[in-house]
Amino acid sequence: MEEDEEERDEVPELGLPLPFSSNVTSLPSADRGEKLRIIEALLFAADEPLDEAELGRHFGADEDIPALLEELKGVYASRGVNLVRVAGKWAFRTADDLSYLLERQTVEQRRLSRAALETLAIIAYHQPVTRAEIEEIRGVSTSKGTLDVLLETGWIKLRGRRRAPGRPVTYGTTPYFLEHFGFDCIEDLPGLGELKGAGLLDSNLPPGFAMPSPSDSAELREDEDPLEDEDEGEAFDDEEAGEEMRAEAEDDVSSEAESHAEADSEPEAEAESEVDAQESAQESDADDGADADEEARG
Template identity: 65%
Template sequence: MVPPRLTLVSNNARDRDATAENGDSEAVHYAAAPLPLSDPEAAVDHLSKSVLREKLRRLEALLFASAEPLDAKALAGCLEPEDDINALLAELQSDYKDRGVVLVRVAGRWQFRTAEDLSYLLERQQKDERKLSKAAHETLAIIAYHQPVTRAEIEEIRGVSTSPGTLDVLMETGWIRPRGRRRAPGRPLTYGTTETFLVHFGLDNIKDLPGLADLKAAGLLDGNLPPNFTVPSPTDVAALMPDELPLTDDGDGEDEEAAQADLPLDDESEGDAGEEPLEDAPKDAAQSPKDEG
């Protein structure tokens, strides 16, 4: 017996009628299956990219709407439990790398900011703007690099007495805070930087402060430095150090505000006025740790 011929024909009815008229009674007609519209693997890739884009859009919306930096835990609330939040944030950061607005990590959190090279476009002068004096800048730098540090230790490093108003101004900005009390006679206050300090200066961690090589490269240090000159490695551990006591553990139940009673506000003392070299200052100007408390 001769096997039937297999003929592929289209689904068109006219073609089927034409084949029947040709007398192919033994032919077995198979309708050709429609060709796939796209490669299955490409469709899967497209779907995964679509899902990824949706997740990035969610993160983008939360970060854009927030006036404050957000941490990874808060951002993960809009995603699935199995999503890698750090990988997604890195992807979003890469997407914004060359734009006018960039995604940066500050104080361990994430925030959209104007690209650093375009910040001049948004600068504006405000009437109530207050510039920090040289003394305030020096004091802030000492606290940032040497924290926790007492007022007497700041004076020893600077070589001049520190006006109470200088510390007041820095605390008003929210850049420094009293950490605790030194385990020493008089139990003087210790100072450290805050999260607001990191956010303002665009630092993820206090260890991101420039080191000796960075300061030299920026021209902030001259070449006539002492042979053993070094820049301390800063730390801003929130927990008290072994040589620190809690603010309230001062022997007589003072709270934080009472502990600062020896630092009166002085609107005109924020500048360098009133500061004298320690060697020329009256004996009560260079406070000892006991007097500072």
């Protein structure tokens, strides 16, 4: 018995004997099962999805958290609740094929307008994008209220300012956008084929039509400047001022063009008046000559 105990290895932290050699790297199934239970409990109790780093804090530094999550995901694959990855984090969600059972249980707090949905789609696919660029793509003006609604949902954010006249604000999506719509990353947005298959795009698209490659990188691009600790109200006020300046500039250009047109038309009008006067004088002389001839014959 003493020899057997001497041959046994010990767990360094606890000093407990292990019934297997120290060169075995895998853990006993019971220990692995306990770790799966811990991850399951943490995800179930969390108010929001957890990433691998947050889960890893409850284990050793060398623990393979991704492998544990994939194993737990497989355990829940055939159940009414699935373990899914959204926005780079993990959470339990109702199985997709059972979502219809919960439709009546879900209270719809707000229904987005068509303008808001179109604006959200443009921001998701074209980010970073300015309000003027959104309007150019939609073909109609976009009200500040529409952007306010999307900001309140937490699906979009103010990214920075475009290095362009007026320094307009640029918009992008947030991690909550991915979480709400069930995407792991922005690249998971439906592509051209998927949108056609769902009937959301016309099958007869113009030649050369292509979908943009979405990217939600937090780093500002070369044509963007930081907001410099501005709040949303200040950013909107500045953007409104920029819109007014652009509108005034357009009005000035239009007024100047009209003035030039009026100035150019004045000589033409004077010339036409002179021609009309000459024609009237000639007609009058002709009438007088005809009257004189009639009197002479009489």
